Structure formats: C-alpha cells, structure tokens
Amino acid sequence: MTNLMELKKGxxxxxxSINDESDTxxxxxxxxxxxxxxxxxxxxxxxxxxxALKHGNGNFFALRKEEALxxxxxxxx
Amino acid sequence: xxxxxxxxSPNSGKSTIFNMLSGHNRKTSNYSGVTVxxxxxxxxxxxxSTNELEIVDLPGIYNLNPGSLDEGVTISSLLxxxxxxxxxxxxxxxxxxxxxxxxxxxxxxxxELLNEKLVLIINKVDQNDIFSDAQRQKLQDATGLNVLSxxxxxxxxxxxxxxxRENISESTISLNGKVKVIxxxxxxxxxxxxDVIEVLPNRKELLEHIALFQKKARExxxxxxxxxxxxxxxxxxxxxxxxxxxxxxxxIFLAIFYFIxxxxxxxxxxxxxxxxxxxGSLSELLSANLADGYLKSLLVDGILAGVGGVVIFLPxxxxxxFLLSILExxxxxSRAAFLSDRVxxxxxxxxxxxxxxxxxxxxxxxxxxxxxxxxxxxxxxxTIMTLPMITCSARLPVYxxxxxxxxxxxxxxxxxxxxxxxxxxxxxxxxxxALVTAKVFRLTYFKGKSNSFFIDLPRYQKPLLKVALxxxxxxxxxxxxxxxxxxxxxxxxxxxxxxxxxxxxxxxNGLTEEQAVAYSLEHSALGSVGKAIEPVIKxxxxxxxxxxxxxxxxxxxxxxxxxxxxxxxxxxxDEESNSLRERLQNEKDAITGLPVFNxxxxxxxMIFFVFALQCTATVAIVKRETGSWKYxxxxxxxxxxxxxxxxxxxxxxLL
Numbered sequence: 001m002t003n004l005m006e007l008k009k010g011x012x013x014x015x016x017s018i019n020d021e022s023d024t025x026x027x028x029x030x031x032x033x034x035x036x037x038x039x040x041x042x043x044x045x046x047x048x049x050x051x052a053l054k055h056g057n058g059n060f061f062a063l064r065k066e067e068a069l070x071x072x073x074x075x076x077x
Numbered sequence: 078x079x080x081x082x083x084x085x086s087p088n089s090g091k092s093t094i095f096n097m098l099s100g101h102n103r104k105t106s107n108y109s110g111v112t113v114x115x116x117x118x119x120x121x122x123x124x125x126s127t128n129e130l131e132i133v134d135l136p137g138i139y140n141l142n143p144g145s146l147d148e149g150v151t152i153s154s155l156l157x158x159x160x161x162x163x164x165x166x167x168x169x170x171x172x173x174x175x176x177x178x179x180x181x182x183x184x185x186x187x188x189e190l191l192n193e194k195l196v197l198i199i200n201k202v203d204q205n206d207i208f209s210d211a212q213r214q215k216l217q218d219a220t221g222l223n224v225l226s227x228x229x230x231x232x233x234x235x236x237x238x239x240x241x242r243e244n245i246s247e248s249t250i251s252l253n254g255k256v257k258v259i260x261x262x263x264x265x266x267x268x269x270x271x272d273v274i275e276v277l278p279n280r281k282e283l284l285e286h287i288a289l290f291q292k293k294a295r296e297x298x299x300x301x302x303x304x305x306x307x308x309x310x311x312x313x314x315x316x317x318x319x320x321x322x323x324x325x326x327x328x329i330f331l332a333i334f335y336f337i338x339x340x341x342x343x344x345x346x347x348x349x350x351x352x353x354x355x356x357g358s359l360s361e362l363l364s365a366n367l368a369d370g371y372l373k374s375l376l377v378d379g380i381l382a383g384v385g386g387v388v389i390f391l392p393x394x395x396x397x398x399f400l401l402s403i404l405e406x407x408x409x410x411s412r413a414a415f416l417s418d419r420v421x422x423x424x425x426x427x428x429x430x431x432x433x434x435x436x437x438x439x440x441x442x443x444x445x446x447x448x449x450x451x452x453x454x455x456x457x458x459x460t461i462m463t464l465p466m467i468t469c470s471a472r473l474p475v476y477x478x479x480x481x482x483x484x485x486x487x488x489x490x491x492x493x494x495x496x497x498x499x500x501x502x503x504x505x506x507x508x509x510x511a512l513v514t515a516k517v518f519r520l521t522y523f524k525g526k527s528n529s530f531f532i533d534l535p536r537y538q539k540p541l542l543k544v545a546l547x548x549x550x551x552x553x554x555x556x557x558x559x560x561x562x563x564x565x566x567x568x569x570x571x572x573x574x575x576x577x578x579x580x581x582x583x584x585x586n587g588l589t590e591e592q593a594v595a596y597s598l599e600h601s602a603l604g605s606v607g608k609a610i611e612p613v614i615k616x617x618x619x620x621x622x623x624x625x626x627x628x629x630x631x632x633x634x635x636x637x638x639x640x641x642x643x644x645x646x647x648x649x650x651d652e653e654s655n656s657l658r659e660r661l662q663n664e665k666d667a668i669t670g671l672p673v674f675n676x677x678x679x680x681x682x683m684i685f686f687v688f689a690l691q692c693t694a695t696v697a698i699v700k701r702e703t704g705s706w707k708y709x710x711x712x713x714x715x716x717x718x719x720x721x722x723x724x725x726x727x728x729x730x731l732l
Contacts, residue, residue: 020281027531029287030139032179032294042314046323050418050428050530057178058310060317060534062415064422067529 002075004039004051004068012040013073024067031061038076078129079245080164081120082154084187085171086180087137088408088535090200090229093544094171095134097234112136113147113449115154115161122238130241133162139179140287141186141256146449146457149265155190156256158270164249167194169241174201174208174226175310175536181220181294182287188222192253196244198237199226212301219297230541259283313536321412330416333404338504339497341396341473348392353656356385375572378646383568386642386657387560387635390474394556395549397470401439402548406540410435411532418530424512425519427451427530430460434511437467438504441695445702455523459515461702462523462712465695466511466688468504471634475686476503478638482658483679507687510719564639571629571643574603598648617685617721618678618728622648627682630691637686677731681724689720 007013015035018025033039038056045051049065085091092112099118116134123129135154136147143149154162168191172180177199187195197220202208208226217224225240255275258266263276277283319325360381367373404410410432418428429451437444444464451457468476484499519525580600585593598604599621606628607621614624622644630637638657645660664673690696690713699709 020284023529024531025284026142026144026280026287027529029284029291030144030179031533032176032182032291034288034291042317043321043326044323045321045415045419046327047419049422050415050532052317052321052415052534054310054314059176059179060310060313060536062411062418062428062530062532062534064418064427064530067531 001072004071004073005048005065007039007041007073007075009041009044012038012076014038014076016072016074018072019070022067022070024063024070027063027067028071031055031059032057033061039073078131079166079247080131080133080162081167081169081241081245082133082135082162082165083169083171084135084151084155084183085137085200086139086173086176086183087533089137089171089173089176089180091137091171092134093229093541094198094200094227094234094237095132096544096547097229098132098238113150113446115150115159117161120238120241121234122242126242128242130245132241133165138183140183140290141190142258142283142287143262143265145452146265149262149267152256152265153267153270155187156252156266156270156273157250158267158273160267166247166249167196167241167245168250169196169198169237172197172199174199174206178294178298179291181297182290184220184222185290185293186287188220190252190254190256191250193222194246194250195222196240197222197224198240199224200229202226202228203230215301216297219300230539257283257286310536313534316537317412317534320409321415326412326416330413333409335497335501337397337400338501339494340400341393342477342494342497342500344396345392349389352385352389352391356381356388357656360385371576374576374647375569379568379572379643380565382642382646382657383571383639384560384565386478386638387474387564388557390477390635390638391553391556393473393477394470395553397473398439398552399545399549401436402545403540406538406544408535408537411534414532415534420512422530424516426456426460426512426515427453428532429530430456430515433460433464434467434508437464437469440469440471441465441467441692442698445695445698448702453525455519455525458703458708459518459523461699462518462708463511463515465690465692465699465712465716466507466514468507468687469634469692471692472503472686474635474638475630476500476683478641478657478661479679479683482661483674483676503683503687506684510688514715559633559635563633564636567629567632567636568639568643571603571640572647574606575601575644575647577601594648598644603644616728617724618681618732620673623678623682627685627689627691630686631689632691632693634686634691677728680731681728684727685720685724687720688716688723690716 004013015037017035018028033055040054041051042054042060043052050062051068052060052062054060083091083095095116095118098120112134113136118132120130120132133154135151138148138151141152143152150159153159155168157163168187170184170187172184184195184197199208213224213226223244225236227237252273255273257275257277259277259280266274320329360377363373363377367376413435414428414431417431421428421430432450433444433447436447441464444467445461448457448460448464451460480496480499484496486494486496488494575598578601580597585596588596599608603625604621607625610624610628611621614627625644626637626640629640642657645657645664661674662672665671666673696709696713699712700706
C-alpha cells in the first residue's frame with residue numbers, strides 16, 4: 001500500500017481510497033476531491049509537512065502529514 | 078421588506094458582492110478579512126424602488142454539514158433557526174467559477190432543501206476565465222435554476238440587483254426536508270434546531286450523501302464544459318513554485334511583513350508632519366488670541382494636545398489597513414498559513430490560527446471572532462487567550478511616539494533602519510510570547526490532540542484598489558470618530574482632573590513659575606491618583622505621569638498618547654515646544670535635573686504595552702465568545718504579570 005506521503009514533488013498520483021474514520025475524507029469530499037481523482041504534489045513545506053497539492057480539476061489545497069497518511073494512492077508515472 | 082441570503086463557499090467573493098450591493102444603511106457589519114457572523118444591509122437600489130430588499134452576508138460553507146462555529150451560523154440561518162435570521166424570501170448562491178464543480182455540488186444540495194427559491198450567481202467571470210452565455214443557458218437547463226454570470230472585478234452591481242429583484246418571491250421559505258448532519262457537528266448549531274436536522278448515526282452515510290452531489294455536479298458540468306474550456310491554473314501553479322517554496326517562500330514571507338512595517342513607518346512621515354504642523358499652528362493661533370485662563374488652557378492643553386496627539390497617527394492606520402486589504406484580496410493569506418503551519422503546529426495550534434493571529438495585527442476584536450473558524454475547541458480557546466498579545470493597531474501610536482522620540486535613527490547593514498527594526502522587534506516580541514503562551518495553555522489548561530490542518534489555496538487574484546481604498550477610508554472614519562468622541566471627552570476629563578483642585582495661594586508662595594506649575598499638577602486629582610500608584614511602577618523606571626497614562630490606557634491603548642499630550646502640555650511652562658515629542662525630550666526631573674525619559678524608560682513603557690491587556694472592548698468580546706468572565710479575568714491577570722516583569726527586565730537591562 002502506498003500513501004500520499006510517498007509521492008515526490010512534481011509527480012502525480014491517483015486516489016485509491018481514503019480512511020473512512022478520519023475527518024480528512026469529509027474535508028476532501030467537501031472540496032470535491034473524490035476517489036479516482038488525480039493529485040499532483042506541488043510543494044512541500046520545511047521539514048516535510050504540510051504539503052501542497054493540485055487537484056485534477058485545477059484547484060489547489062494543502063494538508064498535514066497526518067492527513068496525507070490517511071490517503072492511499074497509486075503513483076502515476 | 079424581503080430578505081435575500083447570500084451564501085457561497087469561502088473565497089467565492091460573496092462579501093465583495095455584499096459590499097457592492099449594500100447601501101450606506103448597514104445594520105450590522107462584519108469586520109474585514111473573514112466573514113464569521115451574519116451581516117445585514119439594505120440593498121442600495123431601495124432608494125429608487127417601493128419594494129424594499131434586505132441582503133444578508135453569511136460565512137462561507139462547503140456543504141450543509143457545519144465543521145466549525147462560523148459555518149454553523151450559515152446553516153442555522155438557512156434553517157431559519159439563527160438568532161438574527163428566522164425567515165427569508167430567497168437564497169442567492171455565489172458560485173466560484175474557478176471552483177465550479179464543488180460550488181455546483183453545494184447548489185444541488187441546497188436545491189433539494191429550498192426548491193426553486195434558489196438562484197445562482199457565477200462570480201469571477203473575469204478576463205482570463207470565460208463562461209459564455211450558451212454555457213450559462215445549458216447550466217440553467219440542467220439545474221432548473223436561474224443563473225447569472227458576473228464579474229465583481231469588472232462590473233457594477235446593477236445586474237445582480239436586477240436579477241435578485243426579478244427572482245424574489247412574495248412568500249417566505251419553508252424547508253423541503255431536513256439537513257443531514259453527524260453527531261459531532263450538532264454542537265455548532267443553536268439549540269432548537271432539532272426538528273430541522275436529521276442526525277445520522279455514522280459518517281459513512283453522510284459521506285455518500287456529499288459524494289452523490291459532487292458526482293451529479295461533475296455530470297452536469299461535463300455537458301456544459303468541454304475539456305478545452307476548463308479553467309487554466311498554470312499562473313497560480315508558477316507563482317506558488319516560488320511563494321510557497323520551503324526556502325524562498327519563507328524569505329519572501331518575512332520580507333513582505335518587514336515591508337509592511339517599513340511602509341507604515343516611512344510612508345507616513347510627511348503626512349504625520351502635516352497633521353502635527355496643523356495642530357501646532359492651531360494651538361499657536363489660539364494661544365496668541367485668547368486671554369490666559371481656564372478656557373485657553375482647556376482648548377490648547379486639554380483638547381488640542383489630547384486629540385491632536387492621537388489624530389497624528391491617522392496616516393499609519395490608513396497605510397496598515399490598505400496593505401492588509403491588498404494582501405487579503407490577493408490570496409496570499411492562505412499561503413502564509415501554509416508556510417507558518419509547521420511553526421504554529423510546534424506551539425500546539427494549527428495553520429488555521431494564522432488568520433486570526435494575522436487580523437490581530439489590525440485589531441483583536443475581529444481576530445477573536447475569527448477564531449470561530451477553528452473547529453477544535455481547545456485550539457480555539459488557546460488562540461483566543463493569547464491573541465491580544467499580537468500587536469494591534471491601537472499600540473501603533475504608543476510605539477511610534479516612543480520609538481520615534483527615543484530610538485536614534487540610522488541605517489545598519491546598508492538597508493535596515495534602526496527605528497523600523499525596533500518596531501519589528503516589538504511586533505516579533507508580542508507574537509513570540511503569544512505563541513509560547515499558547516503552547517503553555519495547550520500543555521496545561523486546554524490540553525488535547527492537535528487538530529488537523531486542511532486549507533484551500535485559492536487562485537491568486539489581482540487585488541481591487543477600490544476595495545482596499547474603501548477599507549482604508551472606512552477604518553479612517555472609525556478612527557476619527559473615536560478621536561472626536563471618546564478621546565475628546567477623555568481629554569477634557571484628564572485636563573479637568575489635572576487642573577483641579579487648585580492649590581492654595583500660600584502653597585505657591587515663593588515658588589518660581591515652573592515650580593508652581595509642577596506643584597499644581599502634582600496636587601491635582603490626577604496627580605494624587607498617580608502618586609498613589611507610583612510605588613508599583615517606580616521599579617519600572619516610570620514616574621507618576623506615565624503611571625496615569627498607563628492607567629487611562631486600560632480603557633483603550635491610544636488614550637495613553639492623548640493623556641500624555643494633555644499632562645505634558647499643562648506642565649510645559651515656556652510653551653516653546655508644540656509637539657508632544659519635544660515635550661517628552663525636554664521633561665526634566667525636578668530634583669536631579671536629568672531627563673525623565675531615556676532609552677531605558679522608553680523601552681520599559683513599550684514592553685509594558687506589548688503585554689498588558691489594555692482594552693475594555695477586548696475583555697468584553699472574550700467574555701462574549703467564551704461565555705464566561707473567568708477567561709477574560711485569567712487573561713487580564715497573566716498579561717498584566719507579563720507586562721510588569723517584561724518592563725522591569727527591560728528597564729534593568731538598559732539602565
């Protein structure tokens with residue numbers, strides 16, 4: 001299993017699943033980020049957290065490492 | 078009177094539209110920055126119409142399940158269960174063209190609740206982002222709702238105004254079904270909402286509910302848009318490569334904030350001199366033309382010296398709010414939250430607390446209200462408890478007076494001005510101690526797991542000059558009003574309290590004019606109070622006059638300046654100096670003959686102002702937001718303690 005933290009800057013990944021029990025899923029859904037969507041890692045703050053992402057539809061958001069760990073992804077080349 | 082609620086996601090430009098539409102007749106208003114409470118206003122076109130409309134600005138939401146207190150205000154207003162909104166005739170949803178997908182999902186969810194009483198306004202249809210009339214028509218057909226496409230950047234509000242009037246219904250809204258929430262969110266809704274909400278036992282069902290609308294929205298948009306019509310975001314992507322870069326981004330972050338302090342300090346110079354000279358010549362004119370006596374003393378030493386001492390800071394206040402508005406509009410604030418999240422996290426807060434802290438630089442009151450956006454209760458409390466240590470604009474007059482008068486100005490390392498650096502240090506000190514205290518609170522009184530950080534990074538926007546100017550002049554008006562009312566009244570009181578009771582003739586016998594004035598001042602009502610508290614402040618290097626200034630400043634910080642203005646004007650016998658700055662420099666100790674003010678005393682005073690909670694309005698708002706007197710009292714006590722210790726340390730170190 002690969003989580004979002006393993007994604008490198010400038011690379012893209014597809015969301016496979018998001019932990020149901022975390023608040024992360026509610027927030028991602030609210031922004032319109034669903035399973036199957038593509039995310040691109042645009043920036044990583046000092047010391048590795050938070051991270052900034054670009055959603056497939058062209059919008060940007062950021063989250064902490066703890067939340068990125070709740071997101072299982074498949075890294076795209 | 079018919080009511081229209083303006084609803085939208087955060088950053089959709091809802092408040093900008095509200096401001097454009099509203100007439101001068103604002104009933105309640107929100108502070109600048111983030112909308113955390115409902116704000117009502119009459120629509121401007123009411124002047125030309127018999128049909129009166131009222132518009133209501135509400136905090137931004139993503140869906141109908143509230144995640145924090147501010148979102149709770151919007152949901153409860155929509156449910157007709159808010160303290161300010163019990164019924165309404167229409168909801169206008171502002172959709173962000175740049176986030177059309179998630180905005181449309183909210184529209185569909187609302188439509189289910191409100192039926193046809195919902196209209197859609199697509200905002201940000203600006204130069205680069207196009208939404209054609211054919212696309213608008215398609216969206217209208219697919220949703221069954223009336224749609225208007227609009228650009229707050231380029232247009233006047235006329236089309237929205239007309240659109241709202243055309244679509245408003247005579248009857249108030251009755252809800253079609255209940256709003257689905259999860260048990261945890263019930264705390265964000267007011268009591269009495271039970272009959273209009275459905276509490277789902279687990280979040281899975283709600284997640285499916287939200288996902289359903291998102292998918293429906295995508296389906297609709299796939300018909301409206303072709304892939305090539307999609308909004309491009311390469312510009313924001315490119316800018317972010319630098320602005321949120323871990324190293325360059327942090328450097329730019331510091332540079333931006335240093336630039337703000339620098340501008341406040343340097344740009345205001347000429348304007349300050351102008352105000353200073355105006356008040357100076359006015360008092361010269363009065364002095365020359367009035368006979369000696371109480372009236373002359375009241376006008377020149379009481380009113381002009383007191384009010385003038387405060388009005389001189391108008392240019393700084395205007396520059397500060399202008400620059401903050403530019404920064405807020407650009408979309409940089411969320412990037413600043415991103416960059417500072419690691420630091421905030423270290424102190425037990427999250428990046429969301431950055432926004433309240435940031436608005437704290439303007440004023441603690443809206444900042445404390447903005448803490449409503451923090452969903453975790455303990456983090457919110459720790460933020461509120463420490464916020465008043467952030468240097469607000471009311472401290473500015475005090476700092477500028479003292480830094481400008483006592484910190485020598487020269488350039489070091491080629492670019493840094495010592496006075497600007499002193500200024501920066503005072504801001505840094507307040508912020509640093511606010512964070513340290515927040516950490517202490519988070520480890521002791523407000524313990525608990527740190528909340529997550531999840532932030533929307535909106536696309537960069539070109540800031541609107543007219544919005545920044547409106548903000549600037551609005552704040553200037555508030556400031557002048559305060560100077561013309563509270564500060565004027567207090568200046569008169571301070572003058573009276575430092576003039577009466579008059580000492581007897583025998584007491585003044587044999588004294589020089591200078592000694593007589595000092596004697597009268599010391600034996601006045603204010604002098605007695607000052608003398609009484611002198612033992613407490615003596616270790617800080619302050620005399621009774623400064624003590625009185627500090628005491629009065631517990632009402633509001635800028636009163637320190639007006640009080641000093643009046644006291645020193647009365648004590649100024651030869652009337653050679655017309656400005657407070659000169660009077661402070663010339664003030665000599667009656668016994669030793671040495672200057673009363675020196676660098677150590679000035680720093681002692683400034684450090685005291687960094688920490689002390691000298692603002693009755695803040696105490697009141699903390700009581701309201703926390704629902705108890707306990708918290709403002711704790712806050713007042715610990716900040717007072719820090720102020721005394723800090724001032725003592727500074728004085729001893731510099732002496």
